[in-house]
Amino acid sequence: MNFDDIKLPAGMAGNVDHVGIAVTNLDDAVKLYKGLLGLELDGVEEVPREKIRVAFLRLAKGSGIGHIELLEALDPDSNIGRFIAKKGPGLHHVAFAADDMTQALANCREAGIRLLNEEPVVGAHGKMVTFLHPKDTGGVLVEICSAEH
Template identity: 40%
Template sequence: MLMRIDHVGIACENLDEKIAFYRSVFDVKVVAREINEEQGVEEAMLHVADGEGGGSYIQLLEPLGPDTPVGKFLARRGEGVHHIAYGVSDIVAAMEHIGGEGVRLLDKSPRHGAMGTSIAFLHPKDVGGVLTELVESPPRPS
C-alpha cells in the first residue's frame, strides 16, 4: 500500500531562514511554496529525489499564527520533525483499509495538500506516536 516516503514535515519558526539553511547545507531546491489557510501554515516543498513511485521531499512548515496546529506544536516542542508522509496510489482505499484495521483517521475524507495532492492524517497515538500523513499525488501528465 505504501509506495514511498513522500515527505518529512518539519515545523520551523522562520520559513525563509530554514529554506536558506536547507539550500546551503543539502543543496536542495524549492519546488513549491504556498500558504495553506485551511492548515494554518506557509509551506515550502524541497525536492530530495525521484523514484519509481514519485518524488521525495522535505516540507518546511511555518505557522500562520500561534493557535494553528503547527503553532501549538512549536510552542510545546520547538522546531523539528512534525510528521512523516507516505505516498499511496489510492488515498480513499488506503483510508478505508487503515481505518478498518482500527487506526483512527483525523480526516474523514481526503483534503487538499501541497502541489495538488490529496492528503489525510492518521492519529499519532495509533501509529507509534508519529503524526502520519497519507499522500496521493495528482495524475502525471501523459
C-alpha cells in the same frame, strides 16, 4: 488495533512523498536545507486553511517525488503554531503516498487506526491528504497523500 489483521496490498505506493518539518523562520530554514544540505527549492506556498507558509525542497532522485516540506505558522492558533508552542520546532510528520487512497484508508479503518480527518482534504500542491492518529502509529504523525502520476 490488531496489526495481524492488516492485509496486503494496502493501496500504498510504497514510498515517502515528503517529510514535514515545523520551523520558526522559513527563510532561515530554506537557507539551511538548500545551502547546507544541498536540496533544491521547488517553491513556497501559503495554505490558508492551515494558516501556514510552506517551502518545498525537492530531493535529488525521483523526479518530483520526495520532498522536504518546511512548515511555518502564520498564526499561533494553527496546528503548526500549537505544535511549536508545545514541542518546539522540529520533525512534524511523514507522508506516505497512496496509489489508491480509498483502499488505503479502508485498510487503516480495518486495522483499527483512527483517522484525524475521516474524509481526505486538499493539502499543499492540491493533493488529497489524510492524517492518522499518532496514538495508533507509535507516536508518529503519519500522513497518507495521493500519489503523483
